[in-house]
Amino acid sequence: MARRRQIYEGKAKILYEGPEPGTIIQYFKDDATAFNAQKKGQIAGKGVLNNRISEHIFTNLAAIGVPTHFMRRLNMREQLVRQVEIVPIEVVVRNVAAGTLTKRLGIEEGTQLPRTIIEYYYKDDALGDPLIADEHIACFGWASQEEMNDIADMAIRVNDFMSGMFAAIGIRLVDFKLEFGRIWENDYSRVILADEISPDSCRLWDIKSNKKLDKDRFRQDLGEEAEAYQEVARRLGLLNGESEGEE
Amino acid sequence: MARRRQIYEGKAKILYEGPEPGTIIQYFKDDATAFNAQKKGQIAGKGVLNNRISEHIFTNLAAIGVPTHFMRRLNMREQLVRQVEIVPIEVVVRNVAAGTLTKRLGIEEGTQLPRTIIEYYYKDDALGDPLIADEHIACFGWASQEEMNDIADMAIRVNDFMSGMFAAIGIRLVDFKLEFGRIWENDYSRVILADEISPDSCRLWDIKSNKKLDKDRFRQDLGEEAEAYQEVARRLGLLNGESEGEE
Ligand SMILES: Nc1ncnc2c1ncn2[C@@H]1O[C@H](COP(=O)(O)OP(=O)(O)O)[C@@H](O)[C@H]1O
Ligand SMILES: Nc1ncnc2c1ncn2[C@@H]1O[C@H](COP(=O)(O)OP(=O)(O)O)[C@@H](O)[C@H]1O
Ligand SMILES: [Mg+2]
Ligand SMILES: [Mg+2]
Numbered sequence: 001m002a003r004r005r006q007i008y009e010g011k012a013k014i015l016y017e018g019p020e021p022g023t024i025i026q027y028f029k030d031d032a033t034a035f036n037a038q039k040k041g042q043i044a045g046k047g048v049l050n051n052r053i054s055e056h057i058f059t060n061l062a063a064i065g066v067p068t069h070f071m072r073r074l075n076m077r078e079q080l081v082r083q084v085e086i087v088p089i090e091v092v093v094r095n096v097a098a099g100t101l102t103k104r105l106g107i108e109e110g111t112q113l114p115r116t117i118i119e120y121y122y123k124d125d126a127l128g129d130p131l132i133a134d135e136h137i138a139c140f141g142w143a144s145q146e147e148m149n150d151i152a153d154m155a156i157r158v159n160d161f162m163s164g165m166f167a168a169i170g171i172r173l174v175d176f177k178l179e180f181g182r183i184w185e186n187d188y189s190r191v192i193l194a195d196e197i198s199p200d201s202c203r204l205w206d207i208k209s210n211k212k213l214d215k216d217r218f219r220q221d222l223g224e225e226a227e228a229y230q231e232v233a234r235r236l237g238l239l240n241g242e243s244e245g246e247e
Numbered sequence: 248m249a250r251r252r253q254i255y256e257g258k259a260k261i262l263y264e265g266p267e268p269g270t271i272i273q274y275f276k277d278d279a280t281a282f283n284a285q286k287k288g289q290i291a292g293k294g295v296l297n298n299r300i301s302e303h304i305f306t307n308l309a310a311i312g313v314p315t316h317f318m319r320r321l322n323m324r325e326q327l328v329r330q331v332e333i334v335p336i337e338v339v340v341r342n343v344a345a346g347t348l349t350k351r352l353g354i355e356e357g358t359q360l361p362r363t364i365i366e367y368y369y370k371d372d373a374l375g376d377p378l379i380a381d382e383h384i385a386c387f388g389w390a391s392q393e394e395m396n397d398i399a400d401m402a403i404r405v406n407d408f409m410s411g412m413f414a415a416i417g418i419r420l421v422d423f424k425l426e427f428g429r430i431w432e433n434d435y436s437r438v439i440l441a442d443e444i445s446p447d448s449c450r451l452w453d454i455k456s457n458k459k460l461d462k463d464r465f466r467q468d469l470g471e472e473a474e475a476y477q478e479v480a481r482r483l484g485l486l487n488g489e490s491e492g493e494e
Contacts (some may be wrong), residue, residue, distance in 0.1 A: 104377040105369060105387075117382045122352060130351040133380040135364045140352075 011037055012050075012200055022183075024083045025074065026051075026196070034219040036128050043218060043225040047077045049233045050198035055079055056238055057162065057197045066157055067192040069181060084181025084194045087143050090121040090129060091151060093159045094175040098203050098216075101175075104131075110210070118155050123179070147191050151180050154193060162197075166204060169235035171213065174203035199229050258284055259297075259447055271330045272321065273298075273443070281466040283375050290465060290472040294324045296480045297445035302326055303485055304409065304444045313404055314439040316428060331428025331441045334390050337368040337376060338398060340406045341422040345450050345463075348422075351378075357457070365402050370426070394438050398427050401440060409444075413451060416482035418460065421450035446476050 007015040007024060011033040016025040028047035033040050051073065058070035069081040094101060097111040101119075120137060121129045137143055143151065155178055166173045179195035195201070199214040206213060212220075213228040233239050254262040254271060258280045263272040275294035280287050298320065305317035316328040341348060344358040348366075367384060368376045384390055390398065402425055413420045426442035442448075446461040453460060459467075460475040480486050 104374065105379070105383065106371070106374050113386055114388070115386050117386045119380060119382060124353065127351065127353050131378055131380070132352070133366060133378070135366060136352065139360055139362050139364045141361065 012047075013196070018080055018083070022083050023071065023080055026079050026081055028054075028077050028079075028196075032200070032215065032218045032225070034215065036125060039219070041218060043229065045226050046200070046229055049229045050196060050200055051077055051079055052238050053198045053229075053233055053236065054196040056236055057165075058193070060165070061158060061161060061193065064157070064161055066154055066161075067190070069183075069192055069194040081194070082183060082192070084183050084192060085189075086123070086179060086181045086194060087147065087151070087191060088123045089132070089137065089142055089151075089180070090123050091155050091178040091180065092119040092121065092175060093117070093155050093178070094119065095159070095163065096172065096174040096203075096205075098174050100131075116156070116159060118152055143191075147180075147182075150191050154178075154180070154191075158193070158197075162202075165236075167207070170207045171232070171235065172205045172207050172210075174205055176202035199232050204232060259294075260443070265327055265330070269330050270318065270327055273326050273328055275301075275324050275326075275443075279447070279462065279465045279472070281462065283372060286466070288465060290476065292473050293447070293476055296476045297443060297447055298324055298326055299485050300445045300476075300480055300483065301443040303483055304412075305440070307412070308405060308408060308440065311404070311408055313401055313408075314437070316430075316439055316441040328441070329430060329439070331430050331439060332436075333370070333426060333428045333441060334394065334398070334438060335370045336379070336384065336389055336398075336427070337370050338402050338425040338427065339366040339368065339422060340364070340402050340425070341366065342406070342410065343419065343421040343450075343452075345421050347378075363403070363406060365399055390438075394427075394429075397438050401425075401427070401438075405440070405444075409449075412483075414454070417454045418479070418482065419452045419454050419457075421452055423449035446479050451479060 005017040007017060012029055012031055014027040014029065016027060018024045028051040030042045030044060030046045032043045032046065055073045058068045062068050069084055071080040071082060073079045094113060094117045097107040097113060098109050101107060102109045120132050122132045123129060137148060158178060163173045178193060180191045181194040182189045182191055202214055203216060204213040212222060213232050217225045217228050252264040254264060259276055259278055261274040263274060265271045275298040277289045277291060277293045279290045279293065302320045305315045309315050316331055318327040318329060320326045341360060341364045344354040344360060345356050348354060349356045367379050369379045370376060384395060405425060410420045425440060427438045428441040429436045429438055449461055450463060451460040459469060460479050464472045464475050
């Protein structure tokens with residue numbers, strides 16, 4: 001068996017060349033990083049859970065008409081996705097104040113925002129993923145106005161869908177990060193949802209206790225990280241049968 | 248003579264109650280600060296020059312139809328202005344990369360931007376004047392969408408006018424900061440240009456030598472700060488007659 005080619009190793013995933021042109025394999029690691037990788041660690045079984053959770057959410061989003069890169073899960077830690085040209089912008093949707101927003105704007109964690117905010121960060125680890133405005137995106141051509149309109153529309157739809165999905169299982173969707181990518185069809189390109197959606201990229205609080213069920217447990221040394229990720233998967237109904245436990 | 252009431256002492260100016268209701272006096276100090284007032288100093292004669300330069304620019308802007316708070320200069324260091332409710336947003340217009348933009352986005356100082364950028368910063372010294380996007384302004388109600396449209400339109404007009412004015416005297420307008428405020432007329436409010444425009448709030452480079460003729464001389468310990476401010480005033484034709492020298 002020929003050894004497959006690794007395309008990229010990131011902080012939480014490894015990308016391999018896929019079986020067909022235009023596809024890649026996302027391999028989900030247990031590695032956890034925070035504060036732009038200044039803090040590093042592992043969360044046992046995270047990769048398995050995130051692979052499964054992300055599959056579940058992307059499949060559901062496709063069903064409501066949000067185009068995504070997801071094709072199919074291959075095994076416990078891997079999924080096949082369409083290769084995209086990643087738009088170098090991290091799209092953050094916030095419903096409740098948490099994380100950098102609380103520090104930057106002096107707003108107490110947990111404050112319900114008067115309205116949902118979409119923020120854009122320039123995806124560049126060396127620069128610390130700086131916050132940017134539409135103006136910077138337009139100026140440097142990181143995405144076209146049309147693409148940004150599509151991205152904002154999709155981000156709102158993802159927020160609406162996920163807010164409902166998590167509310168139904170007693171979880172408050174505080175905020176989350178999305179990545180989008182371009183695919184080319186003949187001479188035209190369009191943007192689709194890429195990367196992952198998981199407790200690595202969302203803030204999820206238990207609705208009653210406000211217990212954090214996401215990567216903030218790792219960022220803030222709260223302990224029981226793996227249990228929190230499992231709890232999310234369990235409430236989503238994903239911990240029965242084939243996806244339970246380690247490979 | 249009754250002692251007039253001080254309303255506010257800022258980093259570069261003092262505000263006093265004006266002679267008529269709805270007016271205030273801006274007194275221009277020689278104090279210079281940088282990096283959110285971590286660095287403090289003085290530039291001899293700066294207050295006199297900024298008072299005169301700001302008068303000159305605001306008067307010219309009014310003449311092209313940009314509404315401003317400026318009423319009249321009172322003396323060497325003071326001007327009478329309409330009292331406004333300051334919109335807590337610093338509006339930065341950038342033509343060339345410099346300052347925080349170079350650090351945040353990894354762009355070399357002096358790079359001509361592909362297009363002019365308008366940036367908004369939340370005016371809050373305690374938070375270090377963080378960059379914000381339209382989304383934050385709308386979410387927290389710091390200004391209405393209508394006000395932001397007016398502000399952006401005025402900022403572009405100020406940029407166009409000042410780019411021409413400075414180009415004519417061999418100066419490149421790299422970037423500048425504006426503040427706007429609300430005035431009320433019966434039940435309606437509108438935004439007008441407030442605060443000051445001076446080498447404290449603009450980056451001005453000599454077109455040939457790239458010599459900095461602005462507060463960056465102070466920020467970066469380049470020396471000859473007072474001379475740079477004088478040079479700007481001189482080229483603007485403001486150093487003859489009554490406004491020359493100290494009170
Ligand atoms: N469909 C896709 N095609 C190409 N690249 C992708 C796709 N989906 C996600 N990516 C990129 O793959 C990487 C995923 O690995 P990750 O560990 O998250 O990396 P990072 O450390 O850059 O966040 C990210 O850089 C992401 O932008
Ligand atoms: N027309 C006006 N009415 C009321 N306040 C004003 C007006 N113009 C400017 N200001 C405010 O007055 C202050 C000017 O003093 P300054 O030394 O620049 O203060 P700061 O340290 O806050 O920048 C600023 O806070 C500015 O927002
Ligand atoms: Mg990532
Ligand atoms: Mg000021």
